[in-house]
Amino acid sequence: MNTEVESIKKTNSQNGNSGYKDELKRVLTLKDLTIYGIAFMTPIAPAYIYGTASQLTGGMLALAYLCAMIAMLFTAYSYGRMAAAFPVAGSTYTYTQRAISPYLGFLAGWCMFMSYVLVPLVVFMVGAAYANVAIPSIPYWVWVLIIGGVTTVVNYFGVEIAAKANLYLVGLMGAIVVIFVFICGKSLLGGVGEGTLLSIKPFYNESTFSISTLIAGGAIACFSFLGFDSITTMAEEAIKPEKDIGKAALISCIVGGLIFIIQAYIIQLVWPDYSSFASSDTALFEVAKLAGGAFLAGLYTFAVVISTLTAGLTGQSSAARLLFGMGRDEVLPKKFFTHLHPKYKTPTYNIFIMCTIGIIGALTLNISLVTELLNFGGLVGFMCVNLSVIVYYFIKKRERKIFSNLIIPALGFIVCFYLWINLSTFALTVGFTWLSLGIVYGIILSKTSKNKLPMISDM
Template sequence: MGTNTSLKRSLGLWAIVALGLGYMTPTVVFDTFGIVSKQTGGLVPLAYIVGLIVMLFTAISYGKMVKVFPSAGSAYTYTRETMGPRLGFLVGWASLLDYLLLPLVNAVIIRLYMESLFPDASAWIWVLIYVAFVTAINAISMKSTSGVNIILVVFTIALMAAFVVLGAIQLYKGMGTGTLLTIQPLFQANMHITAVLTGATVVCFSFIGFDAITMYTEEAKDINMMPKAIAFTVLIGGGIFFVGAYFAQTLFPDVSVFNVVDDTLPEIALYVGGVVFQLIFLAGAFAATTASGLASHSSVSRLLYVMGRNGVLPKKLFGYVHPKFRTPLFNVIFVGLVSLLAMGPSLELVSAVINFGALIAFTFVNLSVIAYFVFKKKQYQTPKQIISYIVMPTLGAAFTGVLWAHLHADAFIGGIVWVVIGVIYMFIMSKVFKRDITDLGVDEAEKMTS
């Protein structure tokens, strides 16, 4: 009875940007610092510059496509409408790996924080409490999610500014490189570009969020502000990541001082500001991770909603919107259940697998621009059109392809298994249930393109 209920348009520009920044989790730069520093040989800021360049090209493509298809669904919708339902389904399925695991990875980070504070307590209890809180907030309303998220993001950015000030003081006292201005975190004589690219695939995990805000298109007060929201999210988030990575790298040129390389944030805060600052900074990290959890949980719920509304997933469940809360309630609860799996895996493993789906989605969004504007609309007559609809998205697709080729082996294995499951599901839908993927969601597609 609730499947015809629409999502509520309640989000302004900065509310959407805040959701994107919250999704990106500004403090994740410190969580993955040890992993990336070890991979790149102490060039984490350079890895973030590479990641930012790739994300900017892709963000421009997202901005173009969100105006053409003002619907939730992101890469799934764009690929489906420009390159066909079957390919769209597979891209959407790959994106699900990314989006489903992002709420889970936030729960993993919370678990690691609590384990560092209470090593003798059972880890599962922290995961359970956190997941229950995030699920409940998302189930009630999008407006409540946005309001809580903005408060958490502001608190997080303020604490990161405090880290920069304390870090500058420690550098002045001789810690790390002993100087505030150095090219060591950006260039070294013995640097290896392959190592930097491998590190960039990990930091791309930090940027996931700018693309996720396209899921809120149907809840934006004005869809014309979406391209601007995407650009602001990438640039602000990239700037925060670079500054955080630069100060962390100058303070800790290598990972030898860390006891736990898988999540270095607690130790970074301790060495820079002492026990009191560590506790305060952990509180900020909790805030950032919770904000990311709220945003990622809500966005994947909306991707599932679009796929359910189109009939790709069981419509009665995944296409359902609660008549009172006007949220995709079943999806919110489903994502919460998946997030409970955070009781076991490592941060490095989960973040690697996430990037498999994310980079596939980014690649096909760039290709969607070419498919729509060049092949469907024939807009390649002027130099501006050639640059905008051919050169820029081709570079975006090429850059994401290069990063995809440098993914960790575990990410390839997990990602390929997931895609194979998607192919099997598509086969079962068409052969067993006699429903061709090309026939699913026709009415919705017509609505979006009319």
């Protein structure tokens, strides 16, 4: 207990030097933060993209996940480095703003905001789609309202409640994933699909392999990893952010990546013909039904709905806290976006905004298009954080540690940039349109005497 108190005092001092005071409640441990990241990534993430991604990769999504995990580890390391330097809410926005420029920081936050908004939107859509397939008598739109409403209520009552909910829900989801993999493996031994547990095809299929398909699949696979970075938005609610944020980001990235790879591997063996799904949006419902009948299909659907609650909780919470950080710096209207509930210390107005956007979007947009847009903002944010490590540590602070302060973040930047430029034309077009709107808004904001973008001095 004394150690926690000392850590809180130390962090309070750091925040004070940053010009901020602690406003959010410090209650999250390393375990809570790690569970938070895994919950946002969600152990059952392949359900969200498998139908589309398996076609893009020629049935080698397991390989795409492996490459994406390695790439994301570089970026996870960079997030940890920046969280140690700036343990405050705001994540990508805060790091880029302070390390490089308030203007670039604003644009990074603008792009990440798009991603954080779209994550709960996607999970509402996927959860409602699977639930509607399992129980057609309940309309899709009703499921959207149920999932959106539950996540909003839990987040409203505070991060402690959300952390406890995530712990139990992630545990339940993990157990179902284990059952799913076990039954799929048993079905393979019974002659289903490839009829074997051992095959190189999910990682390398000579007839379909190409670098272009691997890159396209890797870019989509990055969607599943959008979650470890959300841990950094909880820095002001972590007990020891300067130590635990970085550790939690790396742990969640590795654990989540391995879970994704195992599922993609076994699923490809059970259903080799990735082009024959009746619906790409609910492809794994079909896989589960083939491997384990109605029981496994129903159980897997239940897991998907649970995953929408965990990812929805963390996605909505992260977006709300990103808005809180931008509002505190008066990049957004301060009075509204920094409002905290007097008892629960949660940014309630921001939570309600995220709920509204998520529900409206889930009722009007297409899953695959939203996923592509989400990756645009996420990869821009990742590039900015990697660049921030180089600028802040290697250039400004003159800490000439070649490997940790230059090579690792540079590799993270290069990989993310390569994936980014290989996104679809649609994603790039809409993404740059959103970015252009951010530039215009930033210019207007900087010309306003009352709400100039804050110029924060070097620390």
